[in-house]
Amino acid sequence: MNVRDLINEISISRGQSSSSNHMLSIPPSRAPSPPANAPTFSRRASIVLIGMRGVGKTTLGTIASKALGWELLDTDIIFEQQEHVSIAQFISTYGWEEFRKVETELLERLIPTNLTEKVIACGGGIIELERNCAILQRFRHHGPVIHVLREKDAVLAYLRDSPQYPPFLHETARETWDRREQLFRECCSFEFVSLTVPIPPAPQGFRDIITPDQTFALKPVEEDFFRLLKFIHGVDTKKVALPPRGPRSYSLSLTFEDVRQAIPVLDELSTGIDLWELRADLLSSCELTFLAFQIATLRHHSSLPILFTLRTVSQGGRYTNVSPQDEKAVKNQSLLFHHALRLGVEYIDLEVVMPESTFLSVVEKKGNTVVMGSYNDWEGTLNWSSPQTRYLFERITQLHVDIVRIIGAAKSFEDNMALRQFVSSVERSSVPLVAINVGPEGKISRVLNPILSPLSHPLLPRAAAPGQISFYETQSILYLTGLLPAKKYYVFGCPIGHSMSPAIHNTAFAHLGLPHSYSIKETATVAELQSVMLDPTFGGASITIPYKVEIMPYLQHISRHARIVGAVNTVTPIPGGRGLSGDNTDWRAITTCLSRSLTPANVVTSSTNALVLGAGGSCRAALYALHQIGVINIHIYNRTRLRAELLAEEFRKLDPLLKIHVLDKLDDGPLPIRPPPTMIISTIPATATAPTYSSTTSTSSELIDVGLRLEHLSDAGGVAIELGYERRITKLLSLAQEKRDQGIAWAVVEGIEILLEQGYEQFRIWTGRRAPAKKVQEKVFEVYEQQRRLMQTPEVR
Incomplete structure (x- = not known):
């Protein structure tokens, strides 16, 4: 579809004349209403987890409840406590129908009375009854209902070998899974894939749900889950800062049939870019669960935001063109885009040639997702100097998109100059514009485009579009043209x-x-x-x-x-x-290492204790880092108590809730800290050339001993950070490593890691x-x- 056809189609759909002679004199059509029904939740709204049995709802619920300080309500556990019998025994005695009846009554009581600050994990068959589905669908207007997925074969194998769960009625577990998947999606507001990670077994006789060592292994799951929760609540939506406030930004279109193929080279591929463009039309399948795992895999291995794109054939992609008259095709395409919203993608690309009903419904439900309205001219009919192109831009902005993307085709170098003149003519618009020309002659347009310019990489199977260049090439051209001066x-x-x-x-x-x-x-x-x-x-x-x-x-x-x-x-x-x-940046480095090393079991609470060794300049950065992640109980040990007292007094003024205590000594008996510290930061040199903390003379090769002992480190696990890096392993880190060898989840952060961060x-x-x-x-x-x-x-x- 060329520009004239597109404008005519938009005009006709609004009841306007298609005559190009007087098109520009037609007043702009009435724009659709701004998004009103997008899911917005209070940050205190309870979180409901649904999904098949065995996908890890209880584990996720435990992680979330500890991190948020909320109560975990597991419907299966509550059911067994209420009936004083296991679910398997109840079903064996009374049957599935009675179980579903009691389960529904439980849900009807539980949801309305726990609307805030609860994590509610529901049983795997909660969606079997319409009454329950209606409860969940009503609740998702108040708080997030999250469908949890895991690898099907792994879960089914677990269920087959577990005596905890009764057999399904009249169907296999696989058949039940396939049937319920659609029901879960009809009831949820978001979907989360909990990728399987190796979990060490719990010691015999351990009664808690998750051991400290298991929480350390579950750290990647926690990070993935909280990335979604932060996005849902707008805490961290991973938006790319755009010019003029931000630097030039770049995207990379992944052209793999399966994202898993990219994992070995993902770090290389991400060089210089700000955003992944997931070309769903280039994947081997557009099946909803496959897409969910593709996005989850990409997130698991990269913190960059994701742009979901489904490029149709007429727009240079592989997805079949969709006619507004083909109801089935319209429905299938709409399902894919709404599924992308359900997965919490940070950006979504909507072609302006798609059926209007689909476009507007996605914009209406976008939530915290950035919508990019795009038009791709693969026929070479777009003329950047034509009034029709300006009209096209204005039409797209009226659709309440956040970014406009217009792609032309360069036949000569002059087409790039016309493009830049067009960009200058609309630069006062409140909607940012991505404008480039494809083809070999359009390469310079990619370099000059400052907003999310699409790049390629030699390690990709193929470029997503003709004329794409790498980040390295882009910077070289900017330098040669004087736009990137050497500093x-x-x-x-x-x-x-x-x-x-x-x-x-x-x-x-x-x-x-x-x-x-x-x-x-x-x-x-x-x-x-x-x-x-x-x-x-x-x-x-x-x-x-x-x-x-x-x-x-x-x-x-x-x-x-x-x-x-x-x-x-x-x-x-x-x-x-x-x-x-x-x-x-010293305090930021400490904050980063603390945050990524703290396990779900040691999330910061009002009772968390931290210990800082030393009271020099680096101690100030450590104290500030601890304060920034929410620690209010901090203890300092320094050879000179007066210096530590002065520092403590100064930092107490930073926050009236901050409690900083100075310790007299470490080496006699247990620390006077309850509970024991789960964060210990050493800001003193690891070695010394003269007598110092130790009672004996030290040399440059001897480790300083401040009196810290193994029993001073919490049996609940924690993080040990060494700021000095003259030695890889110090007294503190060796103690933490000894705890790790005992199966206690202590993370070790070497000084060189702080240096790098x-x-x-x-x-x-x-x-x-x-x-x-x-x-x-x-x-x-x-x-x-x-x-x-x-x-x-x-x-x-």
Whole structure:
């Protein structure tokens, strides 16, 4: 369909004339009403979990209830407590019909009286009766009803071998599964695939639902589930920041028939991009469950948001064109898009040539999903200089989309210039525009397009469209055309001869094709750095000791976080030549490592205790990180009590709820902390060259012993973080590892991990891009091991 046909079709569907001679004089049609029925829930609304028996509803419910501090209500458990008999025995005695009757009565009492701050896990057959379906469908207007899925064969094998569940009536478990799947989807508001992860068995006699070691193994499941919950409630919808506030952004169209084929190279494929485009029309199947597992797999292996696209043949894809007169085809296409919304995709692409009923119904139900209204001209009829193209843009914006995407076809280089002139003519629109030309002649349009520009990658089976180029090529062209000037970055400090920071940033620059450089700048005074920071080529700097505080008077802006921490480790020029800005990424690195290492069993609550060793500058970053993740009970141990007291007093002013206690000693008996700390952060050097905390003399190769003992670490598991990285394994980390060897879920975070994380955050601040973590980590560990063999002096960054 060409532009003229599209505009005529839209006009006719609105009851307007199709004459092109007076089309532009026709007043804009009445736009559809803004979305009104999209699911919006209070963050306190209870969460209801439904799904087949054995998919893990109780496990997910336990994870969610502990993390949220809500009560878990499991209908199967409540049923057995109420009837004083197991479900299997009840059914054996009274039959399935009586069981369903009692189960329904239970649900009718449970839902209305537990509308807030509960996690309700329902039995696998709850949807067998229409009365129950009606209850769930009513509730989903109040709170989320989430259909939980797992791999069918794994669950069926578990059910077959488990004596806990009675046999199904008149059908096999597989037949029951296939029949119920549609019923679950008719009753739910969202769908979650709980991908199977290896779970260690519980010790004999363990009575709790989940052991501490099992919660550690379930961390990936927790992360996947809470990604969906955060999206549902708008806490973190993973929206890409668009220009002018954000940097240039890019998407990558996956062209695999099965996303699982991409897993080995997913890290490489994600280089430089901000968004995955899942081309559902290129997958081997569009069956709903297959799509659910495709999206779940992609999410499980990447934190990037997902754009769901179903490109039809007329728009350059493989999905069959849908005629508005073909009711079955319209229904099937609509099901796919609404299923994508049910899966919580962050972005969805809607072709403006699709049946209007489907387009408007998706927009109406979009919730927190960003809708991209797209038109793809594969016939080469679109003329960027034509008034019809402007009319097309305005028509699409009237459909209440969040982003417009118009794709043309370049026959000459001049077509790209016409495209840029068109973009300039609509830049004041409140709706962002993605505009590119396909084909070899259109490559430059992809480079110049600043919003979610579609890219390809050599590791893809094929490009999604002709003329697509890689992120690396895009950056090279931007540099050659002067749109990406080379910048110089530094690490400032003294002494810093063995800093690891150049390995971090130069590796990242090279892998992303960025023309920047990073080098060491060692000076006797901070004043000597001023001329470097005022140079037009200055891109930013890492600040290390002794200048983290001394640099602050030279900065025109200091972030709130850096002011609280009392130190700056990152300097960036303010755009427009308005001076320099200072920030601190140390606390962010600690926060990141804490968050990803805490298991569902050790989620932060009002009773959580943390222990910080040392009271120097790094301690401030640790205290702030703990405060930011919600810890209010913090204990400090330092050789000099007065210094710790002063620091504690200062941070107590940050939050009236914050309780910071200073300990006198560690080595005699149990810690005076109840419950024991589940987070321990050491901010002191791992080794020493002179007598210090230990009662005996230390050398540079000896580990410092502050008196921490194995019994001081909680038997509920926890996280041990070492900020120093002159040694890979320290006293604290060896104790945590010993706990792990005992089967207790203690996570170990080495100092070099903190170093990497703060470097990744610096890289993001400077470039607006994610650092290629895997490549950087490989290089840093290589350099780190080389330096350890060549030197004995602890490295300082």
